[in-house]
Amino acid sequence: MQKVKRRINWKRELKFIPGYLVVGGYVALTAVMLFWIFGASLSTAKEIFKGEVLKFASGFHFENYATAWQAQNVSVFFGNSLLYSVASCAGVLLIAAPAAYVLNRWRFVGSRAIRYGLVIAMSVPAIMIIMPLYSLAVRWGIKGRILLIVLYIFLRVPYTAIYLTDFFATLSRSYEEAAAIDGCTPAKTFWVVMLPLIQPAVITVTIFNFLSVWNEFFMALIFTSSESMTPVGVGLLQLVNSMKYSGNYGALFAAVIIVFLPTFVLYLFMSRRIISGVTAGGVKG
Amino acid sequence: MRKNKAMIACFIAPTVICLLAMYVYPVCRTILMSFFHVESLTSDVSAWSFNGVENYVNIFHNAGFQISMRNFLLIWLVGGAITLAISLLMAVILTSGIRLQGFFRAAIYLPNIVSAVALATMWVQYIFNYDYGLLNNLLQMLGLEKFRWLGTDAKFWAMLAAFIFGSVGYYMLIYISGIEGIPTDLYEAATIDGAKKVRQFFSITLPLLRGIIKTTIIFWSINATTFYLWSKLFSPVQTESSTIVPVVYLYDTVFGGKGVVTRDAGAGAAVGVVLTLIIIAVYLVASRLLKSDDLEY
Numbered sequence: 001m002q003k004v005k006r007r008i009n010w011k012r013e014l015k016f017i018p019g020y021l022v023v024g025g026y027v028a029l030t031a032v033m034l035f036w037i038f039g040a041s042l043s044t045a046k047e048i049f050k051g052e053v054l055k056f057a058s059g060f061h062f063e064n065y066a067t068a069w070q071a072q073n074v075s076v077f078f079g080n081s082l083l084y085s086v087a088s089c090a091g092v093l094l095i096a097a098p099a100a101y102v103l104n105r106w107r108f109v110g111s112r113a114i115r116y117g118l119v120i121a122m123s124v125p126a127i128m129i130i131m132p133l134y135s136l137a138v139r140w141g142i143k144g145r146i147l148l149i150v151l152y153i154f155l156r157v158p159y160t161a162i163y164l165t166d167f168f169a170t171l172s173r174s175y176e177e178a179a180a181i182d183g184c185t186p187a188k189t190f191w192v193v194m195l196p197l198i199q200p201a202v203i204t205v206t207i208f209n210f211l212s213v214w215n216e217f218f219m220a221l222i223f224t225s226s227e228s229m230t231p232v233g234v235g236l237l238q239l240v241n242s243m244k245y246s247g248n249y250g251a252l253f254a255a256v257i258i259v260f261l262p263t264f265v266l267y268l269f270m271s272r273r274i275i276s277g278v279t280a281g282g283v284k285g
Numbered sequence: 286m287r288k289n290k291a292m293i294a295c296f297i298a299p300t301v302i303c304l305l306a307m308y309v310y311p312v313c314r315t316i317l318m319s320f321f322h323v324e325s326l327t328s329d330v331s332a333w334s335f336n337g338v339e340n341y342v343n344i345f346h347n348a349g350f351q352i353s354m355r356n357f358l359l360i361w362l363v364g365g366a367i368t369l370a371i372s373l374l375m376a377v378i379l380t381s382g383i384r385l386q387g388f389f390r391a392a393i394y395l396p397n398i399v400s401a402v403a404l405a406t407m408w409v410q411y412i413f414n415y416d417y418g419l420l421n422n423l424l425q426m427l428g429l430e431k432f433r434w435l436g437t438d439a440k441f442w443a444m445l446a447a448f449i450f451g452s453v454g455y456y457m458l459i460y461i462s463g464i465e466g467i468p469t470d471l472y473e474a475a476t477i478d479g480a481k482k483v484r485q486f487f488s489i490t491l492p493l494l495r496g497i498i499k500t501t502i503i504f505w506s507i508n509a510t511t512f513y514l515w516s517k518l519f520s521p522v523q524t525e526s527s528t529i530v531p532v533v534y535l536y537d538t539v540f541g542g543k544g545v546v547t548r549d550a551g552a553g554a555a556v557g558v559v560l561t562l563i564i565i566a567v568y569l570v571a572s573r574l575l576k577s578d579d580l581e582y
Binding site for chain 1: 301310314374408416422522557564
């Protein structure tokens with residue numbers, strides 16, 4: 001993006017008006033939606049149904065957030081999702097980064113097969129794997145949070161390994177030679193020298209892993225067997241379903257905002273990095 | 286560099302285990318299961334009984350599956366055409382020299398970042414709400430009758446519209462990166478020759494984006510085939526024929542749902558295989574029809 005300030009040439013801008021209308025309208029709808037939801041999260045159910053959401057006639061009802069957080073268990077869902085996201089981001093790196101490194105540096109028995117396997121695994125639809133995984137988990141008696149953490153780690157390994165492989169390719173082999181001369185073992189060289197060198201790529205891939213685990217829904221729905229391991233997506237669905245009986249719409253919208261905020265805030269700070277990461281590497285013409 | 290076999294083995298082993306445990310074994314077992322009569326998902330292999338292609342015959346004769354396939358085709362074709370067209374339009378607008386490009390890109394991509402459950406809840410509980418929703422407010426302002434957006438007739442299209450709205454940003458970013466790869470002197474030459482913007486789009490942009498369009502068609506197909514979340518959020522408690530899609534049908538058949546008399550894991554596996562074959566077929570057809578010709582420019 002250019003930082004150079006252009007003088008506004010009104011005649012020139014005039015021909016862009018249809019364009020502005022299209023993208024502006026799109027963004028405006030998003031903005032109205034978010035604004036209203038935020039307003040509703042601070043209103044009572046009565047006000048919402050009367051259509052007086054942004055008047056705040058009876059003040060700001062921050063207690064909606066307290067209700068959602070405590071009484072409706074959003075704190076549990078939130079904590080679980082945070083645990084799943086953080087633990088799997090770390091676990092994925094531990095597994096995928098070493099693999100990406102050796103796949104880039106050496107040819108060995110099966111290295112081509114592993115590479116192809118990773119690429120294919122990225123596009124295997126979840127429906128093809130969940131059924132056997134479910135029966136495995138039941139037969140081996142694996143349940144609770146650890147089950148989803150392991151599944152999420154394995155789910156993100158192919159993408160992460162492929163993504164990082166390309167970045168190790170940019171590193172010169174002289175780093176390893178220098179480290180070897182200094183008496184560093186190859187394994188130690190990887191953790192201490194090579195991995196820190198691709199830190200920007202590690203950060204980007206971790207952001208994507210975090211977003212994808214935080215927003216994952218299908219596996220969470222299938223493998224969640226108790227309230228204590230429910231992540232935000234499934235928890236929110238349960239809240240919506242129970243809303244018919246409790247009628248506390250203010251708290252529902254507060255829950256929506258709570259679920260929405262973490263990735264939104266991440267995006268506010270990282271949007272440029274995320275946007276350039278979406279199309280980097282993966283897409284070819 | 287010396288090859289350190291022990292280190293390579295240690296470094297690659299966890300990934301190999303992951304591939305085998307998470308992908309190879311489950312995919313093989315699912316394919317195998319689709320040819321057997323398997324009542325309960327957790328039953329032992331010894332309790333399976335081989336029944337050839339009967340699972341496939343059964344699902345294609347099942348009314349629920351037929352409706353879900355019809356809905357899937359609508360999502361794939363209608364939704365795909367609209368989404369890719371809007372995304373391309375947005376991409377062209379945002380590469381035309383408009384101001385605030387960075388902001389617009391980020392804002393339009395935003396729905397892809399936030400939890401889709403939260404997003405779908407916003408649409409169901411606000412935009413389409415009958416009593417206080419945005420659309421009905423607009424209708425009333427225009428002096429028109431309120432409309433039941435989530436009634437049986439309109440629900441599918443309401444769901445599709447919300448899904449399209451959330452999907453556009455991703456494909457837009459892909460198209461933008463494609464358009465930015467086209468050398469600007471092509472457009473300059475065309476302008477000198479007197480070609481209008483529309484002509485330039487159809488004669489330069491579109492042909493040169495063929496490879497990218499192929500990629501987006503494949504991505505969209507995967508997306509449409511695995512469509513699940515929006516259907517679930519638009520019919521959260523009970524599966525409805527207006528919003529049922531193959532994955533919802535699969536879930537209900539395997540894990541039980543309202544209206545499912547007997548669970549049938551074998552049939553569920555068959556649905557999974559059919560969907561995967563669809564993705565592979567789209568991939569092969571798209572690669573054949575839209576050869577990128579390895580254009581050099």
